[in-house]
Amino acid sequence: MISLTAVSMAHAGGRLALDGIDLSVSAGERVALIGPSGAGKTTLLRLIGASLQPTTGLLRIDGVDPWGLSARDLQRLRAGIGKMHQTPPIPPRQRVVTAVLAGRLGQWPLWRAMASLVYPLDIAGARAVLEPLGLAERLFDRCDQLSGGQLQRVALARLFYQQPQLELADEPVSALDPALARAVAVALNDDAKRRGVTLIASLHAVELALSEFSRVIGLRNGRVAFDLPAGQVGQHHVEALYAGAGAGQVAEAAKAEPRARLTRCA
Amino acid sequence: MTAGRLPYRGVLMTAGVLVAVLAGVWRLDLVPAFAEGADSLGELIGFLQRFAAPDLTPAFLAKVGQGAVETLAISLIGTLLAVVGGVALALPASGRMGWPGQAAARFCLNLLRSVPELVWATLTVLAAGLGPFAGTLALALHTAGVLGRLYAEALENTPPAPEAALHEAGSGAVAAFLYGTLPAVAPQWVAYGLYRWEMNIRMAAILGFVGAGGLGAQLYYALSLFQESQAATLIIAMLVLSLLVDAMSGGLRRRLVTA
Numbered sequence: 001m002i003s004l005t006a007v008s009m010a011h012a013g014g015r016l017a018l019d020g021i022d023l024s025v026s027a028g029e030r031v032a033l034i035g036p037s038g039a040g041k042t043t044l045l046r047l048i049g050a051s052l053q054p055t056t057g058l059l060r061i062d063g064v065d066p067w068g069l070s071a072r073d074l075q076r077l078r079a080g081i082g083k084m085h086q087t088p089p090i091p092p093r094q095r096v097v098t099a100v101l102a103g104r105l106g107q108w109p110l111w112r113a114m115a116s117l118v119y120p121l122d123i124a125g126a127r128a129v130l131e132p133l134g135l136a137e138r139l140f141d142r143c144d145q146l147s148g149g150q151l152q153r154v155a156l157a158r159l160f161y162q163q164p165q166l167e168l169a170d171e172p173v174s175a176l177d178p179a180l181a182r183a184v185a186v187a188l189n190d191d192a193k194r195r196g197v198t199l200i201a202s203l204h205a206v207e208l209a210l211s212e213f214s215r216v217i218g219l220r221n222g223r224v225a226f227d228l229p230a231g232q233v234g235q236h237h238v239e240a241l242y243a244g245a246g247a248g249q250v251a252e253a254a255k256a257e258p259r260a261r262l263t264r265c266a
Numbered sequence: 267m268t269a270g271r272l273p274y275r276g277v278l279m280t281a282g283v284l285v286a287v288l289a290g291v292w293r294l295d296l297v298p299a300f301a302e303g304a305d306s307l308g309e310l311i312g313f314l315q316r317f318a319a320p321d322l323t324p325a326f327l328a329k330v331g332q333g334a335v336e337t338l339a340i341s342l343i344g345t346l347l348a349v350v351g352g353v354a355l356a357l358p359a360s361g362r363m364g365w366p367g368q369a370a371a372r373f374c375l376n377l378l379r380s381v382p383e384l385v386w387a388t389l390t391v392l393a394a395g396l397g398p399f400a401g402t403l404a405l406a407l408h409t410a411g412v413l414g415r416l417y418a419e420a421l422e423n424t425p426p427a428p429e430a431a432l433h434e435a436g437s438g439a440v441a442a443f444l445y446g447t448l449p450a451v452a453p454q455w456v457a458y459g460l461y462r463w464e465m466n467i468r469m470a471a472i473l474g475f476v477g478a479g480g481l482g483a484q485l486y487y488a489l490s491l492f493q494e495s496q497a498a499t500l501i502i503a504m505l506v507l508s509l510l511v512d513a514m515s516g517g518l519r520r521r522l523v524t525a
Contacts, residue, residue: 051434079436089431091449102445106436113441162435 007057032209079106082164337480344405352413378411401478
């Protein structure tokens with residue numbers, strides 16, 4: 001599904017954000033990316049999402065190099081990749097139903113997108129993805145009337161409505177309270193399992209990464225520190241990954257201790 | 267040392283303003299003009315009295331009504347055309363289509379804006395002939411320059427993340443703009459458009475003086491023929507029209523900004 005061969009990414013200043021990454025993810029895997037801030041998690045996700053072009057190395061998505069495609073084919077490839085961000089990129093004045101329907105803009109012809117701005121064309125479809133997330137009654141509310149957690153669930157509904165073959169989430173739950181964070185992480189994993197699609201998410205909550213995902217990749221200083229099935233990630237891996245990082249990150253990493261949780265999902 | 271200097275600033279500024287006022291009065295010969303005016307005060311009052319009885323005959327009122335509708339139409343169509351032109355120029359002027367487009371669009375906007383409506387109207391009357399079409403065109407040209415600049419600034423101040431996210435999820439450039447950026451700028455764009463419409467209804471009344479139709483043209487004829495009572499009716503009609511439009515667009519804008 002995805003393969004990276006010796007991929008490096010340099011920032012404008014010349015500093016390497018990613019340094020010689022070799023990685024392959026097969027279809028249907030659910031991968032969590034963990035690591036301290038600045039490890040390159042966001043950059044890696046943007047590379048895999050064909051948003052950023054690697055400085056050196058080869059990236060293949062479904063066997064093709066996205067940067068060798070024509071603009072139209074790149075657009076078509078991206079339409080099959082769904083993305084979630086830490087801050088939902090939704091205009092505050094947009095209605096929830098429109099924000100959700102925007103998920104299929106890559107599949108809709110332009111006339112349909114324009115007609116749907118005048119009157120939402122697939123209200124039933126938007127309701128169907130919002131219902132399980134507990135937001136069906138907010139369908140016609142404006143997004144600036146929602147709380148941060150509700151807005152992130154709208155972004156999740158948009159991702160589900162897009163029905164992508166590859167789901168990429170960049171710290172989707174960092175701004176949420178622990179209960180909601182778990183609910184969103186579970187919903188992401190359930191959707192990926194049910195439809196058999198690939199999910200890659202970066203997380204600060206190591207505990208969630210170990211309990212919900214099938215594979216965990218630790219990134220540090222732009223390199224892969226470890227790449228293991230979730231059940232084989234031990235306390236020492238996590239400690240080594242976050243060693244020397246800020247106190248806040250150590251505290252978050254410390255939540256990962258109970259082994260019982262690891263066996264439950266292994 | 268510096269503490270001793272500060273209080274003189276107020277004295278100096280007051281003196282400066284006084285000198286400027288005195289120089290202005292002297293340069294414009296205002297003192298003799300006022301003295302003369304006092305002599306002809308009775309004449310002036312007599313002139314104003316002839317305005318006190320507006321012409322309210324049904325035939326003339328119907329004509330005024332037609333003129334009012336024409337003025338309203340000139341301002342409405344002129345502003346709508348300006349909104350379309352403003353959007354078309356604001357998109358490149360905000361730098362979305364590279365710097366050559368930006369430079370060209372900014373040049374066009376400056377050109378359109380720096381020529382006042384009255385000057386545009388004299389030009390369009392020459393080009394398109396006397397009548398409401400010339401007035402509409404003149405309003406549209408100047409207002410497109412004003413709105414285009416405001417619209418471009420609104421675009422530049424809009425967060426790019428929503429549109430970028432849609433673009434990265436495979437949506438086309440137009441659809442990404444419509445769903446990502448338009449919801450953020452539309453209320454501002456509409457509010458600016460309504461505000462300019464308020465100004466244009468007054469401007470449409472004035473444009474008649476250079477032959478661009480509407481109430482202004484009727485007022486110009488009435489004053490030229492010393493028909494003071496008819497002129498009074500026309501001035502009242504202009505006042506009512508602009509009050510109506512002010513109230514309507516003011517209410518709409520308040521709803522847009524607070525909602």
